[in-house]
Amino acid sequence: MHILVTNDDGITAQGLLALAQAARSIPDTKVSILAPDRNWSGGGHVKTLDRPLRVKETILADSIQAFASDGAPSDCVALALLGFFETKIDLVVSGINPLPNLGHDVTYSGTVTAAMEALIWDTPGIAFSLGSVENHLNIQDFTPAASIARRVIQSAIENGIPDGTLLNVNIPYLPEAQIKGFRITRQGLRVYRDRLDKRIDPRGRPYYWIGGDSPTGTPEAGTDVGALADGFVSITPIQLDLTMYTAIPTLGNWKF
């Protein structure tokens, strides 16, 4: 079982190291690491076509070999699945993102779109994120999340992820003993609270921040948002058919 580990926070992120170590601790696995050389958070599902990509060999903080690319997370996955490594990749794991990826976050999220890219190439993918909050960014302990990630990866290897599906896993930011269990969920409702923040630069010209507050969510039962709010690991099966099937008959009555 050859596992690719990637992320969207970049090769130096603590969450990548934690996930790589979790994957390596599973018996009979070979782990390769190829991740962006910088932070791509909120960078979406990218295919870089108009410039070539560079890949540099490096080591993680535990002295293990890794590769850093100047592409997006999904580019790293494409590089790996199209043959950068000599042996075939059997599973792509992405993360551990320090902030959760819930509801509509999935199309923005570099962590999740890395797993989407795996799905495009018929390879199972799992995205891992930690249900932390913004101001915990620098004091993260990834130990409980890494242990949970190990259990999810092991179960995915044993059971096999259903075809055409990736797993979007969000883990409560709690000591492992306080995590109440695992829930299989649907994508919930994210509530974005962005505001446009117009400022004037020292030369008198305007610039614009997409600012405002961190997103919240509607903690409905059965959803990713709800599971995380209740202290459960949320595992959402995600697919790439975005068709709104129920709208097809309605649109069929339109005249053009």
Add this chain to the structure above:
Amino acid sequence: MHILVTNDDGITAQGLLALAQAARSIPDTKVSILAPDRNWSGGGHVKTLDRPLRVKETILADSIQAFASDGAPSDCVALALLGFFETKIDLVVSGINPLPNLGHDVTYSGTVTAAMEALIWDTPGIAFSLGSVENHLNIQDFTPAASIARRVIQSAIENGIPDGTLLNVNIPYLPEAQIKGFRITRQGLRVYRDRLDKRIDPRGRPYYWIGGDSPTGTPEAGTDVGALADGFVSITPIQLDLTMYTAIPTLGNWKF
């Protein structure tokens, strides 16, 4: 009816001008234009959070006022919907992309993710792409596509796009008289034919192109790929709940 026109090919693209003119030709509309200052094709659903955005006033080739931002297409939509313009935006239209956006293209496509961003902010969105082929890029005639876009926008205004839905419209690259009609479709199967192309630079170091051939698709009946192949305009209703509902019971049996 205040319509925002954007795209992912950048403010100077011929397809943007064609779409803006189509929108302006609809009675009782006010049209504003805010598009990226450069090409973002394949750039995904982006939210730029770690740097501010600039917006410059410019004019299109027909001397009409427009605004160009250094953000992604989805950033342009966020800027507009969060208040860059004085009056509220009622509809976002994106395109006309010179190449089709079919099947799994929707999560990569800047054209479609611009409409996704509209949906995030509860605003109707329509993405328009032309079913052209790569080598037609410089000899495009957008006149038939602009006329079709006008008919779709007008029908969307009259009927109202169903809640939580955007329209992904692909138009055959044919004279209007040869276009056979409109089909409401589901997202089809795209077949990517990317290959990793490793090269050596003049300094002896490797670099990697995500190369290979243009994607094809499986022209199944009922799909976007099939409709376009048959000479019909394809209109696919798209939503943002990516949950693979059928996998939930299966995953419920996993042990962690």
